[in-house]
Amino acid sequence: KAGVTQTPRYLIKTRGQQVTLSCSPISGHRSVSWYQQTPGQGLQFLFEYFSETQRNKGNFPGRFSGRQFSNSRSEMNVSTLELGDSALYLCASSLAGSPLHFGNGTRLTVT
Amino acid sequence: GIQVEQSPPDLILQEGANSTLRCNFSDSVNNLQWFHQNPWGQLINLFYIPSGTKQNGRLSATTVATERYSLLYISSSQTTDSGVYFCAVEKIGNQFYFGTGTSLTVIP
Numbered sequence: 001k002a003g004v005t006q007t008p009r010y011l012i013k014t015r016g017q018q019v020t021l022s023c024s025p026i027s028g029h030r031s032v033s034w035y036q037q038t039p040g041q042g043l044q045f046l047f048e049y050f051s052e053t054q055r056n057k058g059n060f061p062g063r064f065s066g067r068q069f070s071n072s073r074s075e076m077n078v079s080t081l082e083l084g085d086s087a088l089y090l091c092a093s094s095l096a097g098s099p100l101h102f103g104n105g106t107r108l109t110v111t
Numbered sequence: 112g113i114q115v116e117q118s119p120p121d122l123i124l125q126e127g128a129n130s131t132l133r134c135n136f137s138d139s140v141n142n143l144q145w146f147h148q149n150p151w152g153q154l155i156n157l158f159y160i161p162s163g164t165k166q167n168g169r170l171s172a173t174t175v176a177t178e179r180y181s182l183l184y185i186s187s188s189q190t191t192d193s194g195v196y197f198c199a200v201e202k203i204g205n206q207f208y209f210g211t212g213t214s215l216t217v218i219p
Contacts, residue, residue, distance in 0.1 A: 031205055043209035056204040088152050099159035105152045
């Protein structure tokens, strides 16, 4: 069974631009969640989607948004990029009441 | 949110040595996972252990939910065990809170 797939692996963007990251969950997994990892703040929860609905949202500004499609694939979008948005963005999928399985992440650099 | 503290923050071991990593959390939780992050950034699930004890090869974990802590044991460490170990806890809704990690270096 294929794992969680995140694309792209690396991104370089300029301040003020926007970016879209993609995540394909493990087949059959309907929950997809997103995390941001930075050296200063560690791993922080962004949001979680289940059956195309956002069920939970972390403490991030509205510039961070996401969505989930009917095939459970998810995208997250960051608008008006800031230097502090440079981070490793990790996507995880899971079945109800079961472990999180993470993808390889997208490393975003904002210059 | 829930506070998750991991200790020690850094650990250097000689190959073959044993170690214990600790995770304390500030509130009751529904789930707890241990992860290993490899040098390429991928988080590998080690244990899903809201309570009790589990073993997988040289690794084992114990969670005492009533006392709000979990332990990860690594025996006969190998250089491939190097990386950062994270504990993550969930109270509700698949929102996990991560600790700051233990950075493990195993030297040959």
